Amino acid sequence: MAHTPVDESAWQDDDARDLLQETLRKAWEGPAERMPAQCPRCAHEAVHAYFHARPGGRLGGCWVWCSSCRAYTHGSSRAPAWWRNLEDVEESSLTAAPVALDAMSARIDAHWNALRRGG
Ligand SMILES: [Zn+2]
Numbered sequence: 001m002a003h004t005p006v007d008e009s010a011w012q013d014d015d016a017r018d019l020l021q022e023t024l025r026k027a028w029e030g031p032a033e034r035m036p037a038q039c040p041r042c043a044h045e046a047v048h049a050y051f052h053a054r055p056g057g058r059l060g061g062c063w064v065w066c067s068s069c070r071a072y073t074h075g076s077s078r079a080p081a082w083w084r085n086l087e088d089v090e091e092s093s094l095t096a097a098p099v100a101l102d103a104m105s106a107r108i109d110a111h112w113n114a115l116r117r118g119g
Contacts, residue, residue: 008097
């Protein structure tokens with residue numbers, strides 16, 4: 001299968017990651033905020049978050065990113081108990097920088113908000 005290298009160079013993994021990490025912490029503690037959330041770096045309402053749990057478990061990765069200024073943070077994480085993966089997200093498309101995830105951020109936001117309402 002042809003595989004096009006993903007260009008992650010536009011994405012910034014800088015000091016803003018500490019601020020974005022706060023969004024993840026909130027997601028663990030209680031009702032997560034509605035997405036998109038306000039960006040602590042550029043103030044646009046363009047912050048999205050996604051967990052990806054491996055099949056049959058809760059271990060996986062987490063991403064928080066801003067579509068506007070392209071700050072992001074990514075790491076290994078257990079997904080919160082309320083989380084369900086979005087079926088449309090292909091595991092093979094996931095990279096450290098949220099290139100594929102940002103392309104479907106509207107669906108990810110809707111998925112996140114629906115999980116919060118039902119949780
Ligand atoms: Zn931003």
